[in-house]
Amino acid sequence: MTSTGDRHSPPASRRVLVTGGAGFIGSHLVRLLVGRGDAVTVVDDLSTGRRENLDSRASFVHADVRDALVGPLANETFDQIYHLAAVVGVKLVVDDPLNAIEVNVGRTSDVLRFALTAGPNATPAKVLLTSSSEVYGKGTASPFSEDDNVVYGPTTVSRWCYGCSKAIDEYLALAYHRQHGLPAVVVRLFNTVGPGQVGDYGMVLPRFVNAALEGRPIEVYGDGAQTRCFCDVRDVVQAFPALLDHPEALGRVFNVGSDQPISIRDLAMTVVRTLASASSVRLVPYADAYAPGFEDLRDRRPDLGRIRSAIGWQSRVPLDRTIRDIAASLGAAQTPQGVAGGSR
Numbered sequence: 001m002t003s004t005g006d007r008h009s010p011p012a013s014r015r016v017l018v019t020g021g022a023g024f025i026g027s028h029l030v031r032l033l034v035g036r037g038d039a040v041t042v043v044d045d046l047s048t049g050r051r052e053n054l055d056s057r058a059s060f061v062h063a064d065v066r067d068a069l070v071g072p073l074a075n076e077t078f079d080q081i082y083h084l085a086a087v088v089g090v091k092l093v094v095d096d097p098l099n100a101i102e103v104n105v106g107r108t109s110d111v112l113r114f115a116l117t118a119g120p121n122a123t124p125a126k127v128l129l130t131s132s133s134e135v136y137g138k139g140t141a142s143p144f145s146e147d148d149n150v151v152y153g154p155t156t157v158s159r160w161c162y163g164c165s166k167a168i169d170e171y172l173a174l175a176y177h178r179q180h181g182l183p184a185v186v187v188r189l190f191n192t193v194g195p196g197q198v199g200d201y202g203m204v205l206p207r208f209v210n211a212a213l214e215g216r217p218i219e220v221y222g223d224g225a226q227t228r229c230f231c232d233v234r235d236v237v238q239a240f241p242a243l244l245d246h247p248e249a250l251g252r253v254f255n256v257g258s259d260q261p262i263s264i265r266d267l268a269m270t271v272v273r274t275l276a277s278a279s280s281v282r283l284v285p286y287a288d289a290y291a292p293g294f295e296d297l298r299d300r301r302p303d304l305g306r307i308r309s310a311i312g313w314q315s316r317v318p319l320d321r322t323i324r325d326i327a328a329s330l331g332a333a334q335t336p337q338g339v340a341g342g343s344r
């Protein structure tokens, strides 16, 4: 384990493991946790995460989750484990479904088994598992509630294996909770966006912001009328420790996200407007963007009643601020609008 942290700081109250802590959401979570005084260890293989995302106050294990748990972390104890490491997003999954299934299901199983005895004196550590709104598959009963039925396409269409792999993760966490008393919480994240997110793996908002900053056409897949709800990552990560600290949240699944829908075409126009870009908006058929027969969902909006009544959580950061902050994080400080300076 390499430690870049200050070992002279006072003893921290909590020992916390974050898998995927060099990734987009993980790095924001680590910043929050070290900020409240936790002793944080990050494990990440940097497959999509970035070294520059690492917080210097956290210890870092550069390894695959499985190797880390049987190697450098085998004898470590943790009070809390946040499991974010995964192959994320439809594009990566369509490109390499085998790896996505093996990582998403296999590593979650490893983490949950490890957590059973990872606490002090071989007690269970609390675990938060990041699942996805993709678990709802192509259900149409928007807004989606945690106990709704889920509906997937055929197994011959690899697009659905991301949602299915996350659903298996949820089954695993809930089974460990029921059968072994593991204190586990599942969060189903809807579209999470914010500074530090990159467009390389098909994430829609940084892809749009990149195109807008470069004055290229913004490519909207399909007819652009499909709607999504975008929530700033700095709001999203606030919910994680609050849920783990709430005894009634254990053994339950929570939607986390915004419940304000926007069509993807309007999102593109909002990016253009917010960044005062000269970009046009171009529609690209799904078959060209992904693969022939690709199925997308029309609408995906969470019912947030459960998390609101449990911990009173709600999102606060407005979309235009998120767009400006993404632009700033992509190095857009010198655009005509000076977007970095106008972020609040």
Ligand SMILES: NC(=O)c1ccc[n+]([C@@H]2O[C@H](COP(=O)([O-])OP(=O)(O)OC[C@H]3O[C@@H](n4cnc5c(N)ncnc54)[C@H](O)[C@@H]3O)[C@@H](O)[C@H]2O)c1
Residues within 6 Å of the ligand: 019, 020, 021, 022, 023, 024, 025, 026, 043, 044, 045, 046, 047, 048, 049, 050, 063, 064, 065, 066, 083, 084, 085, 086, 087, 088, 089, 103, 107, 130, 131, 132, 133, 188, 189, 190, 191, 192, 193
């Ligand atoms: N970003 C979103 O909108 C969104 C939506 C729903 C769910 N999620 C979930 O949130 C979590 C974090 O997603 P993100 O957007 O930050 O993605 P990300 O790709 O930035 O983060 C994933 C991290 O996990 C690491 N990783 C992957 N496989 C690993 C392995 N085998 N061992 C060690 N590290 C590994 C990657 O290097 C990366 O740092 C994921 O579980 C994802 O499914 C994200």
